[in-house]
Amino acid sequence: MAGLGITGPAAVLLVGLSFRSAPVPVLEKASVSPAELNRLERDLVGGDCVTEALILSTCNRMEFYVATSAFHPALDHVVDTIAAHAQMDAVELEPYLYVRYADAAAEHMLTVAAGLDSMVVGEQQVIGQLRNAYTSASENGVVGAALHDLTQRALHTGKRVHTETRVDEAGSSMVSFALDHALAELGVEDMTGRDAVVVGAGAMASLASTYLGRSGVRHVTVVNRTVARAENLAAHAREAGVDADAVGLDELTSALRGADVVVSATGAVGTVLSHDDVVATQTERPRRMVLVDLSMPRDIDDAVVDAGAEVRLLNIEELTALAGDGARDESAARDIVATELAEYLEQVRVQSVVPTVKALRRRAADVVDDELGQLVRRTPGMADDDRAEVARTVRRVVDKLLHAPTVQVKKLSSQDGTVNYAEALAALFNLPSGSTSVVSQSIEPGDAGKARIGNVLQQDTGAGQVPAAGAADSTSSTNSTISTAGTEEAS
Structure with missing residues (x-):
């Protein structure tokens, strides 16, 4: 490409x-x-x-x-x-x-x-x-x-x-972490005698179904836009000894009747479970009900918490707060x-010096070829066998001379990341530009303000810092404020 x-x-x-x-x-x-x-x-x-x-x-x-x-x-x-x-x-x-x-x-x-x-x-x-x-x-x-x-x-x-x-x-996985908190919200240790609904049929939904089964759930209803995929997940649950069935997304409201825990993990864009859906089931049978939203964008409308005092919603923001930093x-x-x-x-x-080493060997080969060409012109009477032997000798000499520096530059590069040996080799032998990396990999964080990232204070130090404008390339950038705040993951 x-x-x-x-x-x-x-x-x-x-x-x-x-x-x-x-x-x-x-x-x-x-x-x-x-x-x-x-x-x-x-x-x-x-x-x-x-x-x-x-x-x-x-x-x-x-x-x-x-x-x-x-x-x-x-x-x-x-x-x-x-x-x-x-x-x-x-x-x-x-x-x-x-x-x-x-x-x-x-x-x-x-x-x-x-x-x-x-x-x-x-x-x-x-x-x-x-x-x-x-x-x-x-x-x-x-x-x-x-x-x-x-x-x-x-x-x-x-x-x-x-x-x-x-x-x-x-x-634990985000699924088990979330469902552990769902059980705590219900005030129980497991799902014995209780029913659940899993919305979605992907990996997250599968994990939720498995975890609910291990928690002793009485029945799981798998809801998905594509019923065949929901049925496939329900079949796996039944094989594991969990009573399960599958319905389409148009039957979600009906599926919610009697559910104590609802886990939604779809790839949908937009709300899957609305305030009205929950109001309908709470009106029919008021009860403690925990909704777990593991999707992004969110599947469950935040307004569901207004459907009744006993309705509890655990979404990504809530789970983040519950997870905390947890020293382990x-x-x-x-x-x-x-x-x-x-x-x-x-x-x-080591790989970073390979282009330079190749460029050096190409330069040496070009020099040898040029000299051998001159030898042919200057010695028209030399026998072909003799010329071939001279060529082999010259190439062996060049190979032996280059062997030590090429081995050493790879060895030194692997041991020391503070010196750019590829650039040094290229400078010594006047190799063409482009035979070494044009990316600077060790830039002081104070220089970051000259680049687009503006007044960022990098959390990392030394190698890996954001290059100053002009350190890695000649393109000037606009000044703005990208943060280097920490990171995450869960589902």
């Missing part, structure tokens, strides 16, 4: 917003439906400076990863693309955004995949969500080497964390992330 031929290695830029940095209404505007995802991915690589793109979308996280060799225009392009999608002015959106770049972007993705940046620490769903994001972008033709390598490393890291540590036991023992998991990050960055640094 156009744009994937950028010269030199690209760095990863992350622009994101989450429940930590943005209110739910803003997250809802920026959320991406499955129907919009492919188009938005292509829009992200539409700029000359962006060569790859991947969008991680969850119920309270929107993160846009791109590969670029020109930081400032890439940042402008990504922010403008997000703003256009969200139908917001860029200046209105920017205060809610955080930016990670190069090493910091890599560390962030690994931390997210490990479940350590989640609303509920240790949840595993984000691994599947990241895998789906990669699959979508790959099938859409917008993933290249940079995002492929980073995503695969992140998925591997997440798997290691959940296999080798007990961080899962410290937290995460040291083993974070050690794994640190180890994997170090190995990944070493791999990236």
Whole structure:
């Protein structure tokens, strides 16, 4: 596809917003439906400076990863693309955004995949969500080497964390976290003798159905726009020993009769469960009823709480408050992330000198060919066998002379990220421009104000900071206020 031929290695830029940095209404505007995802991915690589793109979308996280060799225009392009999608002015959106770049972007993705940046620490769903994001972008033709390598490393890291540590036991998935609080609202320890409705038939709805079954629910009604998908989920529930049936979305009001817990997790745009729906069922049978909204945009109208004193709504904002920061023992998991990050960055640094090494060897080959050509002209009487032997000798000499510096530049690059050995090699041998990365990966945070991100105070330090205007490219940018507030994830 156009744009994937950028010269030199690209760095990863992350622009994101989450429940930590943005209110739910803003997250809802920026959320991406499955129907919009492919188009938005292509829009992200539409700029000359962006060569790859991947969008991680969850119920309270929107993160846009791109590969670029020109930081400032890439940042402008990504922010403008997000703003256009969200139908917001860029200046209105920017205060809610955080930016990670190069090493910091890599560390962030690994931390997210490990479940350590989640609303509920240790949840595993984000691994599947990241895998789906990669699959979508790959099938859409917008993933290249940079995002492929980073995503695969992140998925591997997440798997290691959940296999080798007990961080899962410290937290839980957003579904179980939410339903635990739903049971608390009902004043019971389990769902024995109680009924539930699950709206939706995707992964979140499936998890909710499974959790309700384990909690001893008496009956589950699965409601979905496509009845066949609802029936498929209900069939799985029955196979697990849970009494379940399936109905279409047009029968939602009827399905609510008698339900003690309602979990909604759809990909719908707009309200699925209204105030009138709940009023109807409460009028027929007043009771304690807990509604759990795990979707973004929200499925359940906030006004349902006015349907009766016994109606309780748990949505993303409420669950965020309930989750809190929750100090947990995460040291083993974070050690794994640190180890994997170090190995990944070493791999990236080695790869960053490859174009320069290739350029050096091409330069040497050109010099050899030129000299051998002159030899042919100057020695017309030399036998072909002799010329061939001279050519082999010259090439061996050049190869031996280049062997040590090319091996050493890779070794030194892997050990030291503070010196750009590729640039040094290119300067020493006067290699053509474009044979090294044009992206600066270590910029002081105080310089950030010269770029579009305005007066941002980066949370990360050293490598991964936002480049000063002109440090990574020559494009000047407008001055605004993108925040680098923390991050999140849950469903």
